[in-house]
Amino acid sequence: MRVIGETLVKHLGRVGELSPEDRKALLDVKGEVRLTRRHEDIVKAGSVPAFCVLVLRGFLQRYNSRRDGSRQIHSFYIAGDAPSMESIHLERMDNNLCAVVNSEVALIPHAQIIALMAERPAVQALVWRSAVSQSSLYREWLMRNSRLPADAAMAHLFCEMYIRSNVGGLVDQNSCEMPLTQEMLADALGLTGVHVNRTLQSLRETGLVDHKNGRLFVHDVRKLASFADFDPSYLHLRNGHAAPLS
Amino acid sequence: MRVIGETLVKHLGRVGELSPEDRKALLDVKGEVRLTRRHEDIVKAGSVPAFCVLVLRGFLQRYNSRRDGSRQIHSFYIAGDAPSMESIHLERMDNNLCAVVNSEVALIPHAQIIALMAERPAVQALVWRSAVSQSSLYREWLMRNSRLPADAAMAHLFCEMYIRSNVGGLVDQNSCEMPLTQEMLADALGLTGVHVNRTLQSLRETGLVDHKNGRLFVHDVRKLASFADFDPSYLHLRNGHAAPLS
């Protein structure tokens, strides 16, 4: 029952190669497993981070609140993701991490990760790489919200989440979990709730995707990707984690 | 004449404390100094990175091209910045770095940085921190282009560049270099060139800022910041690098 270690291995194994020794060392990582209720903040902006977070089950999001009450969501995290590795190098968080639905997360004390990275250069390199890959995601989110019209942007986000879910083995029958309200989609895409609603309807009519009851249904990934002009290379998927595209 | 080392020290010294020994080690870093002509690509998407880049003089930008010919700029770099530290951990670049105007850059072979980071944990921590800080910038750019109307967004970008220039000692008489065409501003802000032009005019009329002849003139930072709802905390400035704000 070393869920934490196993999840960590799975996570890092997705961004690069792990030697058997590294794998073994990672499996020994200990941490506190915690159930978080929906809407509960796991890490708050302004707090001093002391641990890394690993998603074992559920769905998280990271966001910034603005003075006027609006907020910008900048990432979603599904089981197997490690949202806040970089917190190791921060004395104060400048954004919030919260559970979208009841979830299960592991909290791993910084000290442990730091020690592991010091001992094992390969592990350190992979942690770096997962951070670099996160940066790449941010750039794509910027492009999406800046350049794409609402329908393409939404389709693009759907592609991303579907493919990431697929890599994590979380796709079941052309659908995956995506327990967001339309308001949350709006906060991620930089649109209004109202417009998200209408855009969703129009996508629904194309027959390519649907989002209802907290799930994302993708009926034709290829067509959806081409509609969104989606190029998966920013996800830095390794061979063997083949996307359901081309 | 160890420009490279000195610039590196200045850069890392901005994100954290450097011990005298670390400083000394950094000063010894060697690399190739290169003049790059305006519009010249320094690092191309798809290439295999072999060195880190350091801006000695001039102005760079990083962008992604899209199939339809449009592009999204995701960052600007001024003298003292280190645009592509993370390239150490990448086998293939997924974005372009290019000179906006004739500039002077230093190319430092990866091997050297890697060795230095292995020997000196403090240096490694600072490199990490500068990468984390870059992520923070990306998030703010996402917020800016997603949530702010054109005038506020532009004012926000102007604030950022002005304050960063100031930290680097590059502000002269309320103005700093910002050699962008309106088209480039548009590519950064997710607007059209035409609209950038009109927005610029309206900002000009407020008397708070102006952008002409490749320079940014800020007549009242405080008011500009409040107009843009600008909160400098995402820049992770350390005390001693006080911003010209509150």
Added chain:
DNA sequence: CGAGCGATTGAACAGTTTCAAACCAAGTGG
């Protein structure tokens, strides 16, 4: 002088927001 790049202008148009209301399903308390 002519070429070329960038800034500027105008008018019609499209996409998105705003506001306000209605609707629906699920959950709660009397």
Added chain:
DNA sequence: CCACTTGGTTTGAAACTGTTCAATCGCTCG
């Protein structure tokens, strides 16, 4: 078991912000 609340979705119409297209202008450089 019904009435009521709550959170989220859906609808309509008007107002606004930003885009598109096409033309003009001004400056610099060969």
